[in-house]
Amino acid sequence: MFSDSPAVSEGTLAMVDFALNEDQLQIQKWVHDFAEDVVRPAGHEWDEREEFPYPIVQQAAEIGLYGYEFLLNGMGDPTGLTLPVAIEELFWGDAGIGMAIMGSALAAAGISGNGTPEQVLEWVPACYGTADKVALGAFCVSEPDAGSDVSSLRTRAVNDQATDEWVLNGTKAWITNGGIADVHVVVAAVDPALKGRGQASFVVPPGTTGLSQGQKYKKHGIRASHTAEVVLDDVRVPSRCLLGGKDKLDAKLARARELGHSGEKQPAMTTFEATRPLVGAQALGIARAAYEFALDYAKERKAFGKAIIMNQAIAFKLANMAVEIDASRLLIWRAAWLARNGGFRNGEGSMSKYKASETAVRVTEDAIQILGGYGYTRDYPVERWHRDSKIHTIFEGTSEIQQLVIARAISGLRIE
Ligand SMILES: Cc1cc2nc3c(=O)[nH]c(=O)nc-3n(C[C@H](O)[C@H](O)[C@H](O)COP(=O)(O)OP(=O)(O)OC[C@H]3O[C@@H](n4cnc5c(N)ncnc54)[C@H](O)[C@@H]3O)c2cc1C
Numbered sequence: 001m002f003s004d005s006p007a008v009s010e011g012t013l014a015m016v017d018f019a020l021n022e023d024q025l026q027i028q029k030w031v032h033d034f035a036e037d038v039v040r041p042a043g044h045e046w047d048e049r050e051e052f053p054y055p056i057v058q059q060a061a062e063i064g065l066y067g068y069e070f071l072l073n074g075m076g077d078p079t080g081l082t083l084p085v086a087i088e089e090l091f092w093g094d095a096g097i098g099m100a101i102m103g104s105a106l107a108a109a110g111i112s113g114n115g116t117p118e119q120v121l122e123w124v125p126a127c128y129g130t131a132d133k134v135a136l137g138a139f140c141v142s143e144p145d146a147g148s149d150v151s152s153l154r155t156r157a158v159n160d161q162a163t164d165e166w167v168l169n170g171t172k173a174w175i176t177n178g179g180i181a182d183v184h185v186v187v188a189a190v191d192p193a194l195k196g197r198g199q200a201s202f203v204v205p206p207g208t209t210g211l212s213q214g215q216k217y218k219k220h221g222i223r224a225s226h227t228a229e230v231v232l233d234d235v236r237v238p239s240r241c242l243l244g245g246k247d248k249l250d251a252k253l254a255r256a257r258e259l260g261h262s263g264e265k266q267p268a269m270t271t272f273e274a275t276r277p278l279v280g281a282q283a284l285g286i287a288r289a290a291y292e293f294a295l296d297y298a299k300e301r302k303a304f305g306k307a308i309i310m311n312q313a314i315a316f317k318l319a320n321m322a323v324e325i326d327a328s329r330l331l332i333w334r335a336a337w338l339a340r341n342g343g344f345r346n347g348e349g350s351m352s353k354y355k356a357s358e359t360a361v362r363v364t365e366d367a368i369q370i371l372g373g374y375g376y377t378r379d380y381p382v383e384r385w386h387r388d389s390k391i392h393t394i395f396e397g398t399s400e401i402q403q404l405v406i407a408r409a410i411s412g413l414r415i416e
Pocket of ligand 1: 106138139140141142144145146147148149173174175176177219222227391394395396397398399400401404416
């Protein structure tokens with residue numbers, strides 16, 4: 001089947017083993033139990049409150065689900081499957097609370113992807129704090145005029161050689177945990193003329209003067225997750241807060257000026273590539289929740305004297321939901337596995353995020369349809385899951401941007 005497409009078959013399907021090991025099965029059950037006992041029962045309340053669910057994040061920290069050790073263990077798993085498996089279960093519980101628990105991971109990924117080993121050791125734990133005193137991290141890339149087009153960031157970072165500090169100025173938009181985080185990782189332009197190749201990432205430590213929260217957004221979904229503007233007004237950070245260090249940045253900028261590009265990836269892109277299968281796993285968890293709920297409902301609900309599932313119109317919808325969910329999971333697991341075993345070849349990370357997020361929107365909408373009038377009300381969770389699913393086609397690269405990445409990867413052309 002793949003003989004005409006060696007780029008797809010080589011090193012991908014031939015070597016993949018998707019049997020979860022004992023550790024992974026235990027983690028899956030452990031997260032599922034927490035999602036079922038703690039997260040799902042709290043989902044409606046925190047969606048209505050539109051507030052960050054500190055008590056639930058605290059509970060997650062107490063059992064070790066919210067914490068850098070959990071993240072590092074997952075990132076160290078050679079199969080790559082531990083984190084997507086865990087995230088699917090967590091988001092099966094509730095996506096708003098799930099994001100509140102997972103939001104710091106983006107900052108941690110930004111630090112791990114761009115920092116020196118010393119910086120990773122110092123700042124990744126600081127994004128989580130301890131079970132007694134949880135901390136939060138925020139990854140600040142997007143701006144009011146630069147979301148998909150991350151090469152056009154206006155936030156500037158200027159080196160003050162007299163004090164050996166960096167001075168950051170600008171406004172960041174739609175930042176998860178923005179303003180309430182302890183550690184903000186900020187991507188800024190050092191040399192705007194070089195576009196994405198002239199950017200660097202900086203850690204803004206807790207309590208730094210000049211960083212403040214702008215507007216807090218009122219959102220369509222994932223309303224328990226905090227999303228806000230971050231305003232940087234003459235924020236001064238010491239030189240050790242430049243992720244990767246000055247020598248590496250100077251060498252990168254010199255290469256970019258000489259060649260027109262540095263051969264290195266933009267800092268924001270490095271982070272997003274690594275996290276795409278995990279964002280897909282979030283969407284997958286929501287889709288599975290809605291599918292399971294709709295399946296049970298369709299067996300119970302009677303119309304015209306029989307369970308509604310006995311109509312092919314309903315049964316086939318559920319069949320399609322199951323197929324799309326399984327297809328999404330296979331793409332996510334393949335991408336997560338490839339990320340640890342040789343890297344993406346044809347935009348597999350983007351494929352997984354694209355497929356899973358579009359599937360989640362479709363499946364949750366079908367679930368509303370299957371529940372009829374009840375599905376449209378807030379008495380049942382499927383309308384919330386539908387609202388929650390939609391963000392996955394937008395953040396960490398919209399569906400159109402995922403298609404662009406895939407199109408460029410499969411064609412080798414700079415498709416615009
Ligand atoms: C709840 C939430 C949480 C978020 N969390 C974070 C966070 O923690 N950190 C962070 O940095 N950002 C975050 N974001 C920002 C998010 O990543 C951006 O909103 C997203 O990347 C899209 O950017 P944009 O909104 O500027 O849309 P635009 O880039 O203006 O896109 C608008 C539309 O045009 C399409 N489009 C744009 N360019 C192209 C193209 N070349 N080809 C085809 N179509 C195109 C897009 O797909 C989209 O449909 C968050 C956003 C939300 C809503």
